[in-house]
Amino acid sequence: MPVAPLSLAPRRDDVLVMKFGGTSVGDPDRIERVARHVAAAKAQGFKVCVTVSAMAGETNRLVELTERLGGGDVSRDPDYDAVVASGEQVTAGLLALHLRHKGHAARSFQGWQAGLRTDEAHGAARIAHLPQDHLMASMERGEIAVVAGFQGATKDGRISTLGRGGSDTTAVALAAALGAARCDIYTDVDGVYTTDPRMVPNAKRKPMLAYEEMLEMASVGAKVLQTRSVGLAMTYGVPVRVLSSLGEPEETGDGTLITSEEAMMEHEVVTAVVPSRGEAKISLLGVPDTPGRSAMIFRLLADAGVNVDMIVQSAARQNTQANMSFTLSEKDLHRAQEKLTLMKDAIGFDNIDFNQNVAKVSVIGIGMKSHAGVAAKMFEILAERSINIENISTSEIKISVLIEADYTELAVRALHEGFGLSGTPG
Amino acid sequence: MPVAPLSLAPRRDDVLVMKFGGTSVGDPDRIERVARHVAAAKAQGFKVCVTVSAMAGETNRLVELTERLGGGDVSRDPDYDAVVASGEQVTAGLLALHLRHKGHAARSFQGWQAGLRTDEAHGAARIAHLPQDHLMASMERGEIAVVAGFQGATKDGRISTLGRGGSDTTAVALAAALGAARCDIYTDVDGVYTTDPRMVPNAKRKPMLAYEEMLEMASVGAKVLQTRSVGLAMTYGVPVRVLSSLGEPEETGDGTLITSEEAMMEHEVVTAVVPSRGEAKISLLGVPDTPGRSAMIFRLLADAGVNVDMIVQSAARQNTQANMSFTLSEKDLHRAQEKLTLMKDAIGFDNIDFNQNVAKVSVIGIGMKSHAGVAAKMFEILAERSINIENISTSEIKISVLIEADYTELAVRALHEGFGLSGTPG
Numbered sequence: 001m002p003v004a005p006l007s008l009a010p011r012r013d014d015v016l017v018m019k020f021g022g023t024s025v026g027d028p029d030r031i032e033r034v035a036r037h038v039a040a041a042k043a044q045g046f047k048v049c050v051t052v053s054a055m056a057g058e059t060n061r062l063v064e065l066t067e068r069l070g071g072g073d074v075s076r077d078p079d080y081d082a083v084v085a086s087g088e089q090v091t092a093g094l095l096a097l098h099l100r101h102k103g104h105a106a107r108s109f110q111g112w113q114a115g116l117r118t119d120e121a122h123g124a125a126r127i128a129h130l131p132q133d134h135l136m137a138s139m140e141r142g143e144i145a146v147v148a149g150f151q152g153a154t155k156d157g158r159i160s161t162l163g164r165g166g167s168d169t170t171a172v173a174l175a176a177a178l179g180a181a182r183c184d185i186y187t188d189v190d191g192v193y194t195t196d197p198r199m200v201p202n203a204k205r206k207p208m209l210a211y212e213e214m215l216e217m218a219s220v221g222a223k224v225l226q227t228r229s230v231g232l233a234m235t236y237g238v239p240v241r242v243l244s245s246l247g248e249p250e251e252t253g254d255g256t257l258i259t260s261e262e263a264m265m266e267h268e269v270v271t272a273v274v275p276s277r278g279e280a281k282i283s284l285l286g287v288p289d290t291p292g293r294s295a296m297i298f299r300l301l302a303d304a305g306v307n308v309d310m311i312v313q314s315a316a317r318q319n320t321q322a323n324m325s326f327t328l329s330e331k332d333l334h335r336a337q338e339k340l341t342l343m344k345d346a347i348g349f350d351n352i353d354f355n356q357n358v359a360k361v362s363v364i365g366i367g368m369k370s371h372a373g374v375a376a377k378m379f380e381i382l383a384e385r386s387i388n389i390e391n392i393s394t395s396e397i398k399i400s401v402l403i404e405a406d407y408t409e410l411a412v413r414a415l416h417e418g419f420g421l422s423g424t425p426g
Numbered sequence: 427m428p429v430a431p432l433s434l435a436p437r438r439d440d441v442l443v444m445k446f447g448g449t450s451v452g453d454p455d456r457i458e459r460v461a462r463h464v465a466a467a468k469a470q471g472f473k474v475c476v477t478v479s480a481m482a483g484e485t486n487r488l489v490e491l492t493e494r495l496g497g498g499d500v501s502r503d504p505d506y507d508a509v510v511a512s513g514e515q516v517t518a519g520l521l522a523l524h525l526r527h528k529g530h531a532a533r534s535f536q537g538w539q540a541g542l543r544t545d546e547a548h549g550a551a552r553i554a555h556l557p558q559d560h561l562m563a564s565m566e567r568g569e570i571a572v573v574a575g576f577q578g579a580t581k582d583g584r585i586s587t588l589g590r591g592g593s594d595t596t597a598v599a600l601a602a603a604l605g606a607a608r609c610d611i612y613t614d615v616d617g618v619y620t621t622d623p624r625m626v627p628n629a630k631r632k633p634m635l636a637y638e639e640m641l642e643m644a645s646v647g648a649k650v651l652q653t654r655s656v657g658l659a660m661t662y663g664v665p666v667r668v669l670s671s672l673g674e675p676e677e678t679g680d681g682t683l684i685t686s687e688e689a690m691m692e693h694e695v696v697t698a699v700v701p702s703r704g705e706a707k708i709s710l711l712g713v714p715d716t717p718g719r720s721a722m723i724f725r726l727l728a729d730a731g732v733n734v735d736m737i738v739q740s741a742a743r744q745n746t747q748a749n750m751s752f753t754l755s756e757k758d759l760h761r762a763q764e765k766l767t768l769m770k771d772a773i774g775f776d777n778i779d780f781n782q783n784v785a786k787v788s789v790i791g792i793g794m795k796s797h798a799g800v801a802a803k804m805f806e807i808l809a810e811r812s813i814n815i816e817n818i819s820t821s822e823i824k825i826s827v828l829i830e831a832d833y834t835e836l837a838v839r840a841l842h843e844g845f846g847l848s849g850t851p852g
Binding site for chain 2: 028031032062065066068069070071074077078079080082083086089090092093094095096097098100101106107108110113157158159
């Protein structure tokens with residue numbers, strides 16, 4: 001869990017942090033609409049701090065330029081950060097200009113101007129310090145403080161960027177540092193759903209979710225929020241609301257509030273069913289069953305930057321050999337195969353097998369903590385549809401199964417129905 | 427003359443400042459070529475500090491976004507600067523990345539990181555302070571210091587931009603602060619010519635020019651360097667060389683060195699013939715010849731932001747009235763006419779007349795200081811071609827005449843020939 005050493009400000013009911021992603025600020029019309037959302041929050045009496053991403057497509061354009069001129073991936077280079085951070089700087093300046101044009105006091109802050117200090121891990125920096133004084137002074141003067149997301153500066157004064165999910169992380173860190181009542185994250189969906197609405201038309205928006213639930217959902221592939229920002233929100237107890245920027249302020253619903261388990265009135269056993277595509281499975285057959293063999297395999301993969309999940313080991317041939325299978329991201333499959341094949345003799349397995357035609361389906365719910373029988377019910381629901389389970393992994397509030405990809409929609413619909421999520425809104 | 431309070435470093439023969447404009451860094455291929463120019467200078471033993479403009483077109487794109495979202499011209503707004511300065515930041519980062527990719531130590535500096543402090547005049551800031559320590563430390567470590575041009579920060583830590591010609595000005599200020607042996611300004615021409623080569627095919631490149639000559643040439647419309655940067659170079663005695671970035675380093679000629687009058691071996695009487703289009707002429711007929719009347723007229727125009735030039739007043743009607751004419755930039759004509767017409771009664775003139783079909787042609791040469799008869803010769807050359815002179819203005823080293831626009835090329839060729847510029851290179 002990422003923990004930034006922020007000095008938590010006392011909670012203030014009149015401070016709101018708002019965050020708008022790349023799609024929400026993708027063109028001038030959309031930036032104008034963002035300004036209307038911000039003005040509406042200000043009109044409700046909030047002191048507002050806004051943080052923005054680069055205009056959609058801009059970061060990719062800049063990254064491509066760095067790759068072209070840097071001769072490949074240079075995302076760990078300080079000059080990469082100097083180039084890429086400019087995208088958020090532009091959006092922040094434009095939003096501040098437009099707010100002022102519409103009669104609202106406002107000013108933009110780049111990461112370093114807001115005092116956001118990071119470590120030296122360029123391209124994937126962690127927030128080291130975020131004081132509240134500059135921003136709070138601006139807000140106390142009646143200004144809307146517009147902060148370029150995704151970036152900060154090292155103690156040597158070089159620009160750094162926070163890597164994937166950096167703008168969400170900036171927003172949550174700002175909310176913690178300013179003691180904001182809430183962090184509103186505007187995106188292109190109007191909240192978090194019980195499952196993918198494209199797959200299950202009667203999926204329901206969740207009015208509330210516990211941090212842990214959102215974390216598990218993010219970790220199995222729900223794209224709404226980055227794991228890192230949810231972890232930070234949980235650590236500092238920042239209430240986060242996910243809502244849509246695609247309509248006008250008056251059309252915006254309540255979204256989904258992500259908060260602590262204690263703050264929630266009641267818990268359902270299962271909150272959401274999350275499908276995850278882009279999975280692959282590797283099986284190693286006939287691995288000698290001697291101590292240290294699995295460690296060797298997974299160290300090899302870790303060193304190659306491959307994350308594995310859902311590891312299953314089963315005995316084979318009178319317990320002198322084992323079969324081992326695990327899942328990984330489809331994009332890492334080729335690299336993992338290559339590494340393992342090179343080490344075939346050292347590891348001593350007989351055969352390697354892989355399968356890209358798999359999908360992971362997870363059921364998540366904080367109520368599972370105190371509720372037995374969820375796994376049994378899940379397996380029964382799938383068995384009734386003759387869906388075969390290849391691997392299983394569980395956490396305290398999540399059960400994931402690996403199934404044949406063709407059955408994904410069927411499984412998701414059956415579980416959504418079977419756990420009562422298609423009925424009344426949760 | 428703009429004078430920046432720089433602390434002049436002692437001149438060091440091993441330090442070179444290089445500047446590349448927007449066309450020179452207009453695409454990735456060109457940035458790669460710029461890197462080869464920089465590497466070639468480094469290979470000659472120089473400690474190199476490079477400053478760059480935004481990629482051609484980028485500043486316009488950003489300015490349009492600020493106008494769209496700011497509701498018009500917002501170029502005096504600090505957030506305008508925050509947006510627009512990002513263009514140079516990107517180029518500086520990309521050049522540093524590419525230099526390192528090619529094996530040369532390098533790092534980028536944004537204006538504020540280089541310590542370039544300006545006044546608070548956002549959009550057209552003046553350099554207030556530029557220390558040499560950060561950059562010199564980088565160069566002493568063997569790095570090529572790549573500085574984003576055109577920008578700095580105010581003492582409150584807000585980004586500022588230097589306005590028109592800002593990147594040339596940054597380059598000259600860097601050269602002064604670092605005590606550079608020379609400031610090489612790469613552009614899309616290979617030097618300064620005796621006249622416009624598109625008009626006079628046998629125009630010659632000048633190997634050397636005095637600051638005063640370059641200043642006069644810039645002020646009458648030669649586009650090679652901005653007046654402001656030449657003034658700064660003259661103030662601090664920085665030798666400036668203009669040369670082309672369009673070829674490879676080995677193809678680059680010697681360009682034109684702009685230096686002090688004293689450093690030049692000999693002075694020609696006339697160095698260059700400079701045509702200037704885009705001029706217009708306003709005549710006010712029957713202005714009452716009473717004290718303070720001209721002051722009233724030119725104060726009115728100055729307050730409207732109209733620069734006037736070549737003022738001629740002649741007596742009319744037994745010295746109780748005068749006719750007055752002056753030239754101005756064509757783009758200001760409409761505004762000036764409007765203001766004057768509104769004040770017709772207050773000023774008391776009979777009639778206003780204007781002419782857009784005029785051109786200014788100037789001959790320039792530091793040798794004029796000690797050489798009489800240049801004006802007479804100029805008028806004779808024009809008279810021989812039956813070219814009528816409408817207005818005249820002179821400075822110590824320049825004579826400008828206003829003529830009918832259709833005769834521009836004829837006049838320029840005749841003067842270029844007549845003053846011996848078409849013969850051997852100067």
